[in-house]
Each structure stands twice: as structure tokens, then as C-alpha cells.
Amino acid sequence: MATVKLSFLQHICKLTGLSRSGRKDELLRRIVDSPIYPTSRVLGIDLGIKNFSYCFASQNEDSKVIIHNWSVENLTEKNGLDIQWTEDFQPSSMADLSIQLFNTLHEKFNPHVILMERQRYRSGIATIPEWTLRVNMLESMLYALHYAEKRNSIEQKIQYPFLLSLSPKSTYSYWASVLNTKASFSKKKSRVQMVKELIDGQKILFENEEALYKWNNGSRVEFKKDDMADSALIASGWMRWQAQLKHYRNFCKQFLKQ
């Protein structure tokens, strides 16, 4: 009777973005039971206020990632999302910003899946910077708006996008293992370098010149390429997880039955 090693199951969890903790039967259950989401109209978001980055993409039949729209925006200035907001971090003003952002993302992209990188609770330094609290506020508000709308859509029996919270660690450890690189992912430079390699290696394609233009020439994008890299790594990594999960799920079912 064929058996499967725990280490192999842990590797599958890494390739599918799942948690690697637990016993063998728990990992098997997790791989077989985890939901598989649609990989079209996926909006990967690297949250920020002065550096809000999004990567809107889909997976084609060959499981390649096609980027439709990709940018980093400063929401405190004139921006490509036409959000008008004067920098004021009172709760009521942050609510205004989050409602504008929430409505704009839905109207502009009509996404099937929204991926938000989970905001760190502790920044590892002595005090949590004010900015972390502010971006936390934005994250919280976007979640509240999403789940309030989700409730309405359930009552009206209409389809509504998924909103998934991804841990930065799962995204970066995935890419480190797939690209077999020792580069430390906490370093912004290595993440930018990685996306360059994915583009050069045609692992990431572009639906239009404009999306690539911003990455290559965007005026202020130069210093903020890491935020663009992050939103692309979030979206493309997650879509590859779904493809892997489809594959390994069937493979693993055999071990559950026995």
C-alpha cells in the first residue's frame, strides 16, 4: 500500500500556499479539502496609502499569468484611480478614503477574487509606527465594507467576489522555493529582481503595453518598484497555487481512501 511522506506533503503545502503545520493526516485533509478558486479577474493588492499597489491579472489555458492592469498609486495626491482625498487620519476621513477605494476597485475591475496581503501586527521594532496603524485602519475598513456587501449579495442571491487574506510569508517562501533562490525575501531588492526574471522568462505576460509601461518607465515608480513587485508576486503566486492544488488534490485523494 503506497504511503506518502510528511516532508512531501509539506512540500505540496508550500507549492499550494497552504499552512505546513500539523500531522500527516491533517496535511492530507487540508490539501484535499481546501477550496479551489477561479483564476480569472484576480486583483492582488499590496496595501498602502502613499504606495497602494495593485496587479489585476488572470491565468490563461497554459496556466500562464496575464497582467491586465498593474500600478502603484499615491492616494494622498492626484492618482490613477481618481480618488480624491486630503490626508487626514481621523476615522471619518479614513472611512471616506476606504469607501472611495472600495467602490473604485469594484467598478474599475469587477474582480472575481481580491487578494490582500495581511498587514503585520507587530513590526518587529520597538513601537508600531503610526503608518502601520493607518494602513491597518485601511485594511480593516476594506474588510468591513466587503463583508457588509457580501451579506447583502447573499440575501439577494447574487454572485460576489472572494476576499482572501494572504500572509506575506506564504507568498515569499513559495517563490523562493520555486525559483530555487537563497535570496532573502524580506529584502525589497530581491523581490524586484525576481519579478524581472519572471517577466524576462515570459512566466508573466502582459495583455497590453500600458501595464508593462508603468513597470519600465513609471515616473515615480522607480523608487517604488518593490510595491509593484509585491502585488504581482501576490497575484501570480496565488494563481499558481490554485493550478497546483487542482493537480495535487487528485493525487493526494488516493492516500486518504487507503
Next chain:
Amino acid sequence: MATVKLSFLQHICKLTGLSRSGRKDELLRRIVDSPIYPTSRVLGIDLGIKNFSYCFASQNEDSKVIIHNWSVENLTEKNGLDIQWTEDFQPSSMADLSIQLFNTLHEKFNPHVILMERQRYRSGIATIPEWTLRVNMLESMLYALHYAEKRNSIEQKIQYPFLLSLSPKSTYSYWASVLNTKASFSKKKSRVQMVKELIDGQKILFENEEALYKWNNGSRVEFKKDDMADSALIASGWMRWQAQLKHYRNFCKQFLKQ
């Protein structure tokens, strides 16, 4: 030509919960232009998750505060607001908690004004405790839900409650000056003591026995009286500001005209 002293205007600002910073003409403008809100069906909230305290009250014709409903609830357990939530601080789970809380408060009280004590950004100690971040999340989510509903109500041209963010400092400095006490308001005990005095001095009245019962006999309320005291001080202090503002506004107009 009668003039008014800056110090007197600063005192008026303290009695009306307004900021005391700025020049004489700025303070005068602030006193005369600040909106006066209705003081019926006022819901004062001292935010918390394990200690969520609310004080639902109105001001009667003699400007006395009448408490209709007053409690402190642990939202992670069976509670008087019938909120069912298992303790999990992921954004999606916090969104569920805030939506339940938001809907319950509106359905149960149908408030005209909601007062929320502004959450501190910095706790003054080395790191911001996880709990501060969690309560910050709840605050942010409640604001987002409120302003999203407010937008809908404006579109449908229907009345919608006010949501006001109060700084703890303005509430406590007001009560310290009105009760002429040197007690330090950062001490929970002095705030509990103050509410006792207000109740004994019939400055705070009760519409029903039940609201007072919880303060005097609530099983777990004993150690959490300070949260009940805070929600009462928020609501009652704010209502007295409105009454004072009505009075001083007319008084101050004369100085503006000259």
C-alpha cells in the same frame, strides 16, 4: 465696546468640549459656528471587545441626563447584545463581529447620535499592545460601516444618525473642571467615583431600575465598573456640552458682530 478675554473663551471651549487652541477670533468663530446636535437617543460607547460598554441616554427639559440603557458586555462570550462571535482576530472574523455589533446597536437603540471615544494611537508604552490594535480594528470597521450607510441614506434622502469621535482628554478635562476635582482622570477609580457622585447628586437619572441595577449589582460588572463609568461620562458630558453651546453661542455672537 465690551470685549472678551481669551482665557474666558478657553473656559467656554472646555465647557463645550471644543478645542481650546488658537487665537481669540478663532475660538470665537469655533464657538459660534460649531454645530449643535440633538440630545435625545444618544449612544455613548467606550469601545472594547471583552469590555464593550454603552450608555444610551437623553437629556430632559431641565437638561438632566436620563439613562435608558447602560451596560458593559464581553463580546467573546454570551452577552446581552446577543452577538455570537468566536474569538478570532483575522480581518474577516473581525468584520463579522463589527457588522453584527453595528446592526444590533442600530436595531436595539435606533440612536440619533453615536459617540465613540477616540482610540489612542500610541499607548505611551514601548509597544502598542495587540489588544489596542484589535480594538482599533473594531473602531475602523464601525466607522467604515457607518459612512457607507450614511452615503446610502443621503442618496435615499433619509435621516441617519451622527457618529462623532470624542477625544478622551476633552471628556475628562470637562468633568474635572465641572466637579472642581484635582483627581487624576487617567485613574479608573476616580472616574468610577465621579459617576457615583453624579448618581448620588441626581445629576444622572434613570429611566428604569434595570439600567441602575447593572451598575450596582452586575455580576462581572464589579471589576469593570470603570468601562461603565466611561460610557456614562462620554454620553452625559457630551449632552451637557450641547446645552452649554446653545447658551454661550448666543452670548459670543455679540463679540463677533463688533
